[in-house]
Amino acid sequence: MNEGYPVATDLGITTCEICGLVLASAPAGGRWRCPRCRHELHARKPHSVQRTAAWLATAAVLYLPANLLPVMTTNSVLGSESHTIVGGIIELWATGSRELALIVFIASIAVPVLKIAALALLAITAHRRSLWRQRERAGLYRLVETVGHWSMLDVFVVVLLVGMVHFGVLASVEPEAGLLAFGAVVVATMLASASFDPRLIWPPTRSAAKPATHG
Ligand SMILES: [Zn+2]
Secondary structure, three states: OHHHOOOOOOOOEEEOOOOOOEEEOOOOOOOOEOOOOOOEOOOOOOOHHHHHHHHHHHHHHHHHHHHHOOOEEEEEOOEEEEEOHHHHHHHHHHOOOHHHHHHHHHHHHHHHHHHHHHHHHHHHHHHOOOOOOHHHHHHHHHHHHHHHOOOOHHHHHHHHHHHHHOOOOOOEEEEOHHHHHHHHHHHHHHHHHHHOOHHHHOOOOHHHHOOOOOO
């Protein structure tokens, strides 16, 4: 297990994430603070898998209104029209803005769905204390973190569009409820990612996790 690399909990130690102090592991239960910097110490983020799962469920539920409700309404002399994310992508593609259509597709459909799926996989395997493809799972977590920096890209695209269309004569773009739901999906996914403790990919060895009672 752990390919011969012991983790801190195997050795019965905990390190302070803030000041780096090394301490003997905390007694089970109760709050424990670093004696040097007073940072609350945890061998692992508390309730990491449960909190990740809860934020993922929130993101998945909000993903429905984000896609079903219009994200914006365009007003022009020809009348007003509401657009959903998918409708907007199809329209952008049809009107020749294929690059923009691709950016919106990647930012608002591909990335959120893949991010939720990746975090769900990480949470499920961590919950099962799986030893399956640990290095690849760590890589997947790093990928989710990297992509996360671009999470609000889609919201920026719509904001940009709002600004661009305002230059048009007698035309305007209003953000709609779907955009709010989409922003909430992004925030919930970011919180899911922040709640996940990647150290759970490497569960403590069984002997350390359950101390032997017989000698
Ligand atoms: Zn400390």
